[in-house]
Amino acid sequence: CTHYLFIVVVAVNSTLLTINAGDYIFYTDWAWTSFVVFSISQTLMLTVGACYYLTFTGVPGTATYYALIMTVYTWIAKGAWFAFGYPYDFIVTPVWLPSAMLLDLAYWATKKNKHSLILFGGVLVGMSLPLFNMVNLITVADPLETAFKYPTPTLPPYMTPIEPQVGKFYNSPLALGAGAGAVLACTFAALGCKLTTWTYRWMAAWSQSG
Numbered sequence: 001c002t003h004y005l006f007i008v009v010v011a012v013n014s015t016l017l018t019i020n021a022g023d024y025i026f027y028t029d030w031a032w033t034s035f036v037v038f039s040i041s042q043t044l045m046l047t048v049g050a051c052y053y054l055t056f057t058g059v060p061g062t063a064t065y066y067a068l069i070m071t072v073y074t075w076i077a078k079g080a081w082f083a084f085g086y087p088y089d090f091i092v093t094p095v096w097l098p099s100a101m102l103l104d105l106a107y108w109a110t111k112k113n114k115h116s117l118i119l120f121g122g123v124l125v126g127m128s129l130p131l132f133n134m135v136n137l138i139t140v141a142d143p144l145e146t147a148f149k150y151p152t153p154t155l156p157p158y159m160t161p162i163e164p165q166v167g168k169f170y171n172s173p174l175a176l177g178a179g180a181g182a183v184l185a186c187t188f189a190a191l192g193c194k195l196t197t198w199t200y201r202w203m204a205a206w207s208q209s210g
Contacts, residue, residue, distance in 0.1 A: 046129065126180075130181055
């Protein structure tokens with residue numbers, strides 16, 4: 001049952017770190033900057049955890065399973081936010097699932113080649129997640145409209161909606177997020193694979209000590 005324990009621990013922790021990564025809807029003054037930063041942060045949490053679990057089990061499909069668990073945990077957590085009066089659009093949509101499927105595809109298509117997973121899978125996730133994240137933004141209510149409609153008094157000052165400024169990060173946050181993600185996600189994927197190696201060593205040492 002060890003790998004079930006790991007998937008729960010890793011998915012819970014990554015979900016906690018990812019929950020607020022969709023909250024750029026209230027960062028109206030730095031919306032595009034926040035979009036890039038949060039796209040990369042979501043890429044990090046998805047890629048590390050999914051590659052960890054994927055290489056730990058060696059079963060293509062577990063990356064998507066990992067993303068599904070992250071999605072369900074996030075729905076539960078953000079459902080509570082809805083109860084506090086936030087708009088339902090504030091609850092993140094499952095943008096991780098299609099990117100995780102690409103990880104599984106890269107792993108399966110290259111006959112479980114770990115280096116291909118790192119290179120091809122990392123690039124695919126890094127380039128695709130900002131795209132799905134933008135679709136997520138487009139399909140929910142207008143961020144500015146939502147932010148001004150729900151000025152929750154409990155928001156800290158730096159999250160209070162203010163007049164937006166144009167030109168932050170220039171013209172294309174989607175291209176910037178995808179470009180940076182494609183480079184960084186390979187490192188994230190390598191870290192996830194390395195975590196599997198460390199886990200095996202820890203399990204071996206622990207079994208010998210017993």
